[in-house]
Amino acid sequence: MKCSLFGCSAAAQVKTSRETKGQFLSVNMAFSVGVMSAMYLTKNISGAHFNPAVTLSFCVLGQVPWGKLVPYCLSQVLGAYLASGLVYMVYYDAIMEFSGGVLTVYGPNETASIFATYPSEYMTLGRSFLDQVVGTGMLMLCILCLEEKRNTPAPSELIPAIVAVIVLGISMSMSANCGAAINPARDLGPRLLTLTAGWGTEVFTCYNYWFWVPLVAPLIGGVIGTFIYLFFIHWHLPDPDPPESLSSLSTINYNLVNKLCCIDFYKSFVISISQSLHFD
Amino acid sequence: MKCSLFGCSAAAQVKTSRETKGQFLSVNMAFSVGVMSAMYLTKNISGAHFNPAVTLSFCVLGQVPWGKLVPYCLSQVLGAYLASGLVYMVYYDAIMEFSGGVLTVYGPNETASIFATYPSEYMTLGRSFLDQVVGTGMLMLCILCLEEKRNTPAPSELIPAIVAVIVLGISMSMSANCGAAINPARDLGPRLLTLTAGWGTEVFTCYNYWFWVPLVAPLIGGVIGTFIYLFFIHWHLPDPDPPESLSSLSTINYNLVNKLCCIDFYKSFVISISQSLHFD
């Protein structure tokens, strides 16, 4: 919710001031400040889950129970909806001034992109899907390592700040194509707000019903990033001190492996790699 | 005082160089550096209070005695006045060059906005009031959690830096409408300076006596943000270890509740929520 509040406000500021009071970069920066604040605010309450793609990845890792996935995601969407509603109220005058009172999705005076993300016009569907998968995969890969004691952990009290820098990096480098939602809730909530606030159904139908891409692709990208992390980083890390701190994450991996047993061709592969890495 | 010194200087630099030696973003950044420096400088002397809205919120929380509120606020205004006077002296030549010697509040060569904040022309009064309430509410919500041991506390030695980042985020995302004063002293002090230094009474009368908005709205917004923090975050935090560290902030809440007993319809509501949260 906070990241939508900061991010959408900054987008509104830059858009309605026609880039005189900020630039593309300041939208990226405001989003990442929002992520930092939200993490400091909610870490010990909801576990700082405000991205369904991240929540899903933690479910896969066994760190969040699957039963919490849907309620978490719904509350994330609700939070983003409320935050963008607040932005809409604060920037109502500015949006009306900028758009001449006509709330549209297309054209030079469009204001829908203040809230939800839309693809650049040259994008094909598959490419924009890939864009979201890669962006979210990068996000998971970068944040999963931060708390790993066996690697170089970031100072735990500064993890929100470092996650913010990572989000800034991704949004500076992966937002040209589709706006770098990399978060289904951050995209769906504000899109629902524009639907209800006067932009009409075009926010969902435009670009050939593109809206489902930032909902589905980040979920897939997050899980892919998580697996890449497990395969290429996590199982290569040195064991710190075998008996007692038999790292609980190792256990998680085996649980994970068991859950994956339906994917037969992976199972033996995963276990053999895992063992060769752990017992060599 | 320091944040006015940095911030107004940067505003003067950007304005008088016609954005060749900085941009809107650098004004935002300089303000937040000023906040950081001022916090490192004065934390253990005046408690780093340089925002009446924050001071009032801490009074409500019982962490600053009510008797100190008015003296603190007056000295905050005085500090901002002196700082902006220094900026005026340093940038006198530049301001004269830029404005052609005519100090005005309106027009392309206006220089009043170097010091105090003024609304964008399209803003209605209610909207600009809301803008300041929301901005200051965000500020309180973001900074109140930073020292909370039961949540993810920020490293105490780096809190000034993190507050600076939060202030940067707010001023990047909430300054298009009214300049993001979110601090009555930071606004009134420099406005008094412009009154006395040659801009005339227009600095108070312009935009239909708008000057009272950044004085009153942040106070209200700060208190609202504080209550949102208490309701939605603070009372949901896990108790760390019950008996001894019976967290002093819990006590504060009950004191707070007692103070609020005039607001009858809140009292029972607050206590019941509080208990249901604490004893479930």
Added chain:
Amino acid sequence: MKCSLFGCSAAAQVKTSRETKGQFLSVNMAFSVGVMSAMYLTKNISGAHFNPAVTLSFCVLGQVPWGKLVPYCLSQVLGAYLASGLVYMVYYDAIMEFSGGVLTVYGPNETASIFATYPSEYMTLGRSFLDQVVGTGMLMLCILCLEEKRNTPAPSELIPAIVAVIVLGISMSMSANCGAAINPARDLGPRLLTLTAGWGTEVFTCYNYWFWVPLVAPLIGGVIGTFIYLFFIHWHLPDPDPPESLSSLSTINYNLVNKLCCIDFYKSFVISISQSLHFD
């Protein structure tokens, strides 16, 4: 690999959006975020070596065995190749739109500079070689001191962040001439990608076969920077507490000196300086 992924993506974003969705500065920032993320991710696996110039310097210092130099470098080039391939896939539509489908190295619609570095047209060969030597030398000088306990060490958990800031500083100040590769792998990998992806052999032949400069010069610059660090900083540091923590780095220096014995005219000079500094 990560730094290429972030950096090249940002370059693609800025280039293909014709600087509407970022600026030169955001490319620099994204590269440094990539460096930070890559360091957090791989520190305890491959020792965070993703720059052959840095790896070579650590070989010279005796902290990485010489036998690992070539495999490390090859995997660094491979990683950069894969990362830039991913960027190519994600930004394929944008690159085609921007370039009109013609992938070139020269001209206003060139897109080769998204991936590898190319010199400014006014550069002479010797000057561009010097540019890379100085840039990489600065890098080594700045990062070698960060872990030194006898100096002001940076907090070890934040070293990735501080290295990122240093890389940002170098790329803001040393990239006008030749793009600040300061990393042979980061340059060769993406250049090979452009060779195979349709830009043709021009990526190697252009500017009179300039491509070898960012391969060779950083290696030399890194070693020079390392020696400057040893001569002017390291051997001047106070011994912390003589007997037990007989700093392992001192030992390294003597190993280093032994390795350098082929360079006869240096040997006596180095030893005498070293002794005069250590036993005075």
Added chain:
Amino acid sequence: MKCSLFGCSAAAQVKTSRETKGQFLSVNMAFSVGVMSAMYLTKNISGAHFNPAVTLSFCVLGQVPWGKLVPYCLSQVLGAYLASGLVYMVYYDAIMEFSGGVLTVYGPNETASIFATYPSEYMTLGRSFLDQVVGTGMLMLCILCLEEKRNTPAPSELIPAIVAVIVLGISMSMSANCGAAINPARDLGPRLLTLTAGWGTEVFTCYNYWFWVPLVAPLIGGVIGTFIYLFFIHWHLPDPDPPESLSSLSTINYNLVNKLCCIDFYKSFVISISQSLHFD
């Protein structure tokens, strides 16, 4: 030396690329990165003194012996000279391309401002002197508090980073008038380089022999900032635990007071304030 190296390089990059490869902000940022790197590099060797104004202030405070003042300052100027020489060599082609081979101090193609600072044309002498006094005063005020244990100390391992942020803040807000040298060595060294490298004596004679302002004013400003710190902050800090950690800085103050005894009218005033503050 390092800050000149980073800063002048960035200035050369921005200037010679005609702001296509950086902006005014990136020069400010590069300078502050240079300050950070230099502090990490030299803290335990030369005490990280690369600003004569800071060195003088520490002499006044009794933390650096007076006898070291002149040698330190000379080596600081020498370092800045060498660094700017290196920048000149690296950016020689770019400077020649930009200036058409004519090295001048005035005009649209001037390149002298890459190295030393020059005032804006509208500045009067007194105003530019004040500008440097205020800028350096702010610097001292902000950095003196960072190591004070009785206040909110910054984490000692991150002080270089925080000083860098402060320098960034000052150079974003105080560089429009005269380029924010706030460091005699950083200004004189590069100015000498331009004198010897082909810009001629105009670098000293221009703007009515203005060059002495950034030499003298920062020294005065630094000392004023130091006294303001002592009067308004240092002597108001609570004593931590009286007997043993009878803070060595208190002692310093009394030494300082003794040194100031020639300034009679201050002495009694200072002591009485100091005592009233310490023994109340």
